[in-house]
Amino acid sequence: MGQDNYQGALQRPIGSGFNAESTTGDVIKGIDLTGKTAIVTGANTGIGYETALALYEAGANVVVACRDEGKAKQAIEKMQLSEGKGSLEIGILNLANLEAIRTFAADFKNNHQRLDLLINNAGVMMPPASKTDDGFELQFGVNFIGHFALTGHLYPLLKERKNGRVVTVSSGASTFAKEVDFDNLKLEKPYDANREYAVSKLAGLQFAFELDRRLKAIGSSLLSTASHPGVVYTDLQRHIPEDELKAAWKNFSTVSDPWQGALPSLFAATSEAVTGGDYYGPDGEREQSGYPAPSQLLTGAERDEEQARKLWHYAQEKTGVIFPS
Template sequence: MSEFGFSSTTDEVLAGIDLSGRTVFVTGANSGLGQETSRAMAARGAHVIMAGRDQAKLDEAVAAIIAEHPKAQLDTLTVDLGSLESIRAATSRARQRFAKIDILINNAGVMATPFLHTADGFEMQLGTNHFGHFALTGELFPLIERGHLKRIVNLSSRGHHFSAVDFDDPHFERRAYDPWISYGQSKTANVLFTVGLEERFAVLGIHAYAVHPGGIQTNLGRHMTPEMTEALMARISSADTGFAWKTIPQGAATSCWAATAPELEGKGGVYCEDCHVAAVDDESPTDGVRSYAVNTSYAERLWAMSEDATGVQYPS
């Protein structure tokens, strides 16, 4: 059992861990959880590649980290996860610039967007949160294979409780669009992607972890109207009478824990929350991972759909 829990921070879970010589790649690194994860990893000596859509925002995040940790080793990479063309261009640059990736943290995401589509015609939340990271990870795989720690962390959410993946209509072409069902589907896909990675690549020493960071007030909620926020909080509070927000350092702690914890060595394909591996639970409104999110046959089905949709082929 982990010694850490709900209120643990990034610096607490990384205390005593030396990441000198390690390269960490973080998506959505220009703000919020991604920036804090990058800061905490850099503070432990890691070379951090901070990826995001906006170079100016990345530069601001780098400046903020350098102000606190003047010796931080940071690089930036611009990428739009809503565009396969952007992903191909960015990962090509990454393969040219960097020798390896020890830890990949797929942190970026969108939440509760209006009914929108990515540049490639995918529904925006599934397209960005899952297909974008599926493509990015596949294109970065040569660097991951050359890494030493070989861990991949995919940010999911308790929002995966809202919905399984609808394989018959993933892009809401026939069913009515619901921003929360869409979000839940994309977060379930993040867990299934984790399971799929573990099934394929554990034999190579590459392990994957899905993470629920907790409830954090970041710009992830920028698409939410006051009415949507009120409805979501009513939904949460009715299910979880003890709900409490986390700070950003607390929210990023489980990502840092999953990326580095010695007790997870050789054990992947799991869903983590509050710095521990969560149980499979189809009843609890507040804890655990739903069985449909760790179902290996669903993971296989999603993998095939993702390869077909993105054109990205992983090593066989």
């Protein structure tokens, strides 16, 4: 679960109920997930690992979804050392391949009768220029397209659960993108790793909020929410040269551990205070670190309905995944 204290930026009082000693256990304290099933993508490492661990400790059956079976097995063995009340299983999921996503979802539906919680956490950050197996720029393809397809395939199960949830994990980097450039989603233009990452995270938020609007329109109890972790040191930064990464960290007053970065996701996934369309991040200075609070890192593009509808239709056309009503 991580250490039980926090050395970070001065926190703004927000009445969240959390303080500088709060942990992942505090965020889900009193929440019993026994009998509920959750999928956490990218749960073998970093924020995804800490999120899956906390859900497991709260009694959920957690599917540790990632590409590498060996890494998933290692993560589960480590989680099982805790006092978890739930269960853990491996889910082999390659978000860079639409057919693999379809297969994962089909296998899951064949072996499970329920899905209460889907946390779209896995991500790629600033890799060398490359594409998914289906031809999308890798960050856009994994961070958005893959999760769009996964959510759509699993939607028939999700919608059956009263107050089920879909949590999209975004990033403060989304604010650096004003819109999705539909003429540059397959590396048609010179590659800019920072720009494409920001676009992928903006797309994720537009998806989360558009899904929320569509769910409300049909009176569904399924909640679509979003979160961002703040500034966290994880394996996500593995593609960034070490000297560049060290220079980047100097721009931030606090760099958190993965368990701290998992707090907003856990809150969005489990708190009774959450409503559809909510977006949570850390409550500290510039939302770099801290404890769950409504995020203010929004430019307006995230909730632009026209942009979101265009993105939704694009994703449906390119993936062939249609969300049934």
